[in-house]
Amino acid sequence: MDVNQWFQTIKEHNILYVLSVLAIAMVLDFFSGILAAKWMKAVTSKIGINGILRKLASMILLIFFLPVAFLLPAYAGMTMLYVLYLGYLFLEIQSILENYQKMGIDVEPFKRFLIQLKEMYQKKK
Structure with a gap:
């Protein structure tokens, strides 16, 4: 598979949209x-730097698996x-x-929404 076919396959599967949502x-x-x-x-520079480094390392790893995915049949x-990204x-x-929740915001409505979304997705399968 050449580079043009690789980019075309990525565009067809809209995987970059999932990666963009993940970055956001x-x-x-x-x-x-x-x-x-x-x-x-509890703000410290060490915590902030660790957070930045973890996000950066995660994004590099997620991008690394883009070409690796095409090695599988x-x-x-x-x-x-898709499973990894989602x-x-x-x-x-x-x-x-x-x-x-740590800031005292009630997150129960969001959790119920996610549970309903998960159940709806499982019904489609």
Whole structure:
């Protein structure tokens, strides 16, 4: 598979949109984490730098798996990539909700929404 076919396949599967949403969730998680730390009066430069480094390392790893997904036969690689990205997105959303909860915001409506969304997705399968 040459580079043009590789880019075309990525565009067809809209995987970059999922990666973009994931990047936005990472930014929201980072800033909500900073706000939660300020709220709890636990802001330190070490915590902030660790957060930045973890997000950066995660994004590098997620981007690394884009070409790796094409080494697997058929669409197994793309399927695994979607599972990886969506699983990580779910963890980012959970982290954002935890940060909001630390600030005293009621997150139960969001949790119920996520549960309903998960049930609706499982019914489609």
